[in-house]
Amino acid sequence: MRHDFRELKLERVTRHFAGAGGHAFAALDELTMTIRRGEFVALLGPSGCGKSTALNCIAGLLSLSGGAICLDELRIDTLPPEKRGFGMVFQNYALFPHMTVERNVGFGLRMRGVPAAEIAPRVARALALVQLGGQAAKLPGQLSGGQQQRVAIARAIVIEPPLVLMDEPLSNLDAKLRIETRAEIRRIHGELGRATIYVTHDQDEALSLADRIVVMRDGVVQQIGSPQQIYAQPANLHVARFMGYRNVLELDVAGVTGDRVELAGGPMRIVGTLRQALGSRRAAVAIRPEELVVGAPDNVANAVRGRVTGVEYGGRDSLIEVTLDGGVRLLVRSDARAARGDAIALSIPPERALVYPA
Amino acid sequence: MSAAALPGTGQPTKAASRPAFDRALLLAIPATLFMLMLFVYPFLYGLWLSFVPAKGGPLANYHTFFTTSDLWPTIGTTLKLALPATVINVGVALPIAFRMRVRGRWQRIVTTLLVVPITLGTVLIAEGMLNYFGPKGWLSHALQLVHFYDGPIRLTHNYWGVLISLVISGFPFAFLLILSYVTGIDPVLARAAATLGAGSFARFRHIYLPLLAPGLAMCFCLAFVQAFSVFPSAVLVGAPAGPTRVISIAAYQAAFEQYDYSLASAIAMIMGFVQLVIVAAVLSLRGFFYRGPVAGGKG
Numbered sequence: 001m002r003h004d005f006r007e008l009k010l011e012r013v014t015r016h017f018a019g020a021g022g023h024a025f026a027a028l029d030e031l032t033m034t035i036r037r038g039e040f041v042a043l044l045g046p047s048g049c050g051k052s053t054a055l056n057c058i059a060g061l062l063s064l065s066g067g068a069i070c071l072d073e074l075r076i077d078t079l080p081p082e083k084r085g086f087g088m089v090f091q092n093y094a095l096f097p098h099m100t101v102e103r104n105v106g107f108g109l110r111m112r113g114v115p116a117a118e119i120a121p122r123v124a125r126a127l128a129l130v131q132l133g134g135q136a137a138k139l140p141g142q143l144s145g146g147q148q149q150r151v152a153i154a155r156a157i158v159i160e161p162p163l164v165l166m167d168e169p170l171s172n173l174d175a176k177l178r179i180e181t182r183a184e185i186r187r188i189h190g191e192l193g194r195a196t197i198y199v200t201h202d203q204d205e206a207l208s209l210a211d212r213i214v215v216m217r218d219g220v221v222q223q224i225g226s227p228q229q230i231y232a233q234p235a236n237l238h239v240a241r242f243m244g245y246r247n248v249l250e251l252d253v254a255g256v257t258g259d260r261v262e263l264a265g266g267p268m269r270i271v272g273t274l275r276q277a278l279g280s281r282r283a284a285v286a287i288r289p290e291e292l293v294v295g296a297p298d299n300v301a302n303a304v305r306g307r308v309t310g311v312e313y314g315g316r317d318s319l320i321e322v323t324l325d326g327g328v329r330l331l332v333r334s335d336a337r338a339a340r341g342d343a344i345a346l347s348i349p350p351e352r353a354l355v356y357p358a
Numbered sequence: 359m360s361a362a363a364l365p366g367t368g369q370p371t372k373a374a375s376r377p378a379f380d381r382a383l384l385l386a387i388p389a390t391l392f393m394l395m396l397f398v399y400p401f402l403y404g405l406w407l408s409f410v411p412a413k414g415g416p417l418a419n420y421h422t423f424f425t426t427s428d429l430w431p432t433i434g435t436t437l438k439l440a441l442p443a444t445v446i447n448v449g450v451a452l453p454i455a456f457r458m459r460v461r462g463r464w465q466r467i468v469t470t471l472l473v474v475p476i477t478l479g480t481v482l483i484a485e486g487m488l489n490y491f492g493p494k495g496w497l498s499h500a501l502q503l504v505h506f507y508d509g510p511i512r513l514t515h516n517y518w519g520v521l522i523s524l525v526i527s528g529f530p531f532a533f534l535l536i537l538s539y540v541t542g543i544d545p546v547l548a549r550a551a552a553t554l555g556a557g558s559f560a561r562f563r564h565i566y567l568p569l570l571a572p573g574l575a576m577c578f579c580l581a582f583v584q585a586f587s588v589f590p591s592a593v594l595v596g597a598p599a600g601p602t603r604v605i606s607i608a609a610y611q612a613a614f615e616q617y618d619y620s621l622a623s624a625i626a627m628i629m630g631f632v633q634l635v636i637v638a639a640v641l642s643l644r645g646f647f648y649r650g651p652v653a654g655g656k657g
Contacts, residue, residue: 061549081552094550098568098648107564108554141650159554 014066042210050219087156126158245286266326272353408624419624443524484594519595539573
């Protein structure tokens with residue numbers, strides 16, 4: 001088993017499962033990408049999108065229905081998991097309940113036949129890295145959820161794997177611990193200098209951790225890009241919806257000039273930016289609640305008027321529900337004060353109203 | 359938030375120091391009475407009876423048992439049947455149950471097949487064995503037909519007949535019990551071990567076996583107690599006058615052939631004591647193993 005690598009290549013990696021009525025469906029459909037040494041890649045998508053399937057295929061816990069996985073020039077998709085040598089962190093920790101923390105962390109080293117004299121200092125180093133130095137003699141059941149997860153991380157990294165795979169490692173932790181452990185994971189990734197593939201359904205986690213994000217839906221990759229690209233320039237409507245473009249309006253196309261599209265519906269006229277070629281006269285415009293501007297000076301483009309129909313207080317700002325004169329509802333995140341029944345005007349810069357085929 | 363939860367307004371609860379009587383406990387009365395009448399009373403009665411022999415002091419029955427040459431060796435005879443039968447049942451059931459741990463068609467088929475001998479009862483199994491393994495049985499005929507073995511097959515009316523019968527009736531029990539233990543172990547633990555470099559044998563050795571050990575000990579005890587009290591098959595497919603004269607036959611003869619209930623009670627008490635010793639020995643081994651939840655974290 002190797003400890004270092006240049007790149008991991010996934011080529012048309014496909015996995016079918018038997019579905020209802022004996023029909024096979026593709027949980028993962030032709031995933032192709034290359035992960036380079038040092039990279040932190042997040043697989044992001046709603047449950048059932050195939051992100052965990054992809055991770056299990058890479059780990060060797062699921063066999064492929066098609067495609068190939070290569071670590072540099074070595075084809076690994078035919079190897080069992082114990083021969084791949086990737087470290088994996090599971091969602092429910094999967095710590096061995098009958099072994100102490102120390103034996104849990106040392107398990108991978110013992111399986112590799114590392115001499116006992118070498119195991120102890122390496123385990124101690126890994127536990128120090130996850131800041132669990134004093135807990136070595138405890139059983140997993142005596143630790144808190146956050147500590148257990150850090151043991152799981154230590155156990156995965158102590159074997160110095162070329163690649164660390166993480167399957168929603170933070171989803172069982174509370175909000176505060178999640179943010180702390182997130183920072184830890186990023187720090188540990190930096191210290192190891194290898195690669196991490198991180199599965200999550202949480203956009204914030206993916207945006208804050210990853211160098212590159214793979215957005216998936218129904219087993220198919222929707223977009224691969226940097227956090228900035230995924231956040232600001234979603235490739236299609238699914239990605240936009242998933243990345244927090246909560247206002248999606250379906251309107252008629254009134255005209256296209258370059259990448260500017262004029263959309264109309266009832267009394268509303270919105271100029272947006274084309275993100276994906278249109279196939280028909282209908283289009284969807286996607287707008288983030290935080291990019292709508294409260295107040296519309298007379299000469300501004302893309303102004304709409306309506307009434308406040310709901311306010312969800314969120315501390316620094318509020319999520320305001322506005323029902324437009326035509327009956328359409330929009331969500332606006334703003335620190336402006338608003339109360340139910342207030343008349344309100346909103347505007348959106350044309351470059352932040354993204355237009356996709358409906 | 360209720361006002362009582364605010365600091366300074368709540369009263370420390372006195373009930374915490376002395377919990378109120380839980381009336382749900384009354385529901386246990388019928389079962390307790392049942393246990394007292396059908397288990398505790400007969401046991402204590404038998405114990406008392408064993409100390410009031412027809413003639414001699416209170417320990418005369420025990421003295422008789424350990425000095426009579428056709429009584430005390432029955433302990434060894436029974437152990438020689440019960441221990442190998444239990445080891446075979448648990449030892450064979452473990453790998454098969456382990457292979458069957460993944461829920462699927464095979465698990466259902468095998469489980470269904472194995473439930474059948476449990477429902478048959480030992481007498482019917484003995485009947486079947488006489489037809490199948492007897493000197494003129496199907497097995498003998500079949501072997502002679504293919505000229506594999508032409509001599510007479512002696513698998514009934516001896517030690518082997520009883521051992522086979524104990525395996526047939528005891529194996530399904532051990533299998534089903536172990537299967538339920540194996541399927542209770544979170545398979546993600548084995549997956550985690552695999553990613554850490556453990557091959558299939560190492561996963562069994564380091565993950566499944568230690569987590570199964572307490573369950574296996576329990577299964578061993580139950581299977582042993584079942585085998586140690588062997589009676590019908592020892593008579594029907596064994597040699598009850600000789601090599602399979604087990605302790606229960608001795609007790610039966612004392613009670614119903616010599617009408618010495620007191621001696622029979624003493625033999626039953628000795629039988630119970632031997633079982634207790636083995637069970638206690640096996641269960642004390644459990645102390646060396648981890649006992650606790652067999653999942654690897656939050657579910």
